[in-house]
Amino acid sequence: MTTVVVTGATGNVGRHVVSELGRRGIPHRALTRNLERATAVLGPGADLGQGDFTDRDSLRAAFAGAEQAFLSCANDPRQVENAANAIEAAATAGVRQSVLLSTVGAEVGRRRRSPISTAASSSACARRGSLSWFSGPAS
Secondary structure, three states, rough: OOOEOOOOOOOOOOOHHHHHHHHOOOOOEEEEHHHHHHHHHHHHEEEEEEEOOOOOHHHHHOOOOEEEEEOOOOOOOOOHHHHHHHHHHHHHHOOOEEEEOOOOOOOOOOOOHHHHHHHHHHHHHHHHHOOOOOOOOOO
């Protein structure tokens, strides 16, 4: 059966992905920087791989043998570089399918203008105009 590597496995989204994969009996590996914290968050039976987005060798080792990946990178000044490292490592390891989660500006209660509110404003303009447009599955 296919193994799914989950990055950001102890985060707000990743922990639920790991839980659901486990509930469905789908083999998976939770990538984490901190094994102790991951065990506390995900439970002692979790299949953990230790790695860091800034350490390409650790990423290649974590993705070894996997065919699918769920990639979630924390909002960080190095987010694009981190995602690129994970994508490159997954491809090098032979991962054939992946999901790249985007959560930029998704924090509850955030008041500053975020890319999400900018995108929402742009979509609203498109709806008012005469252009044919597509903004994702919900549109």
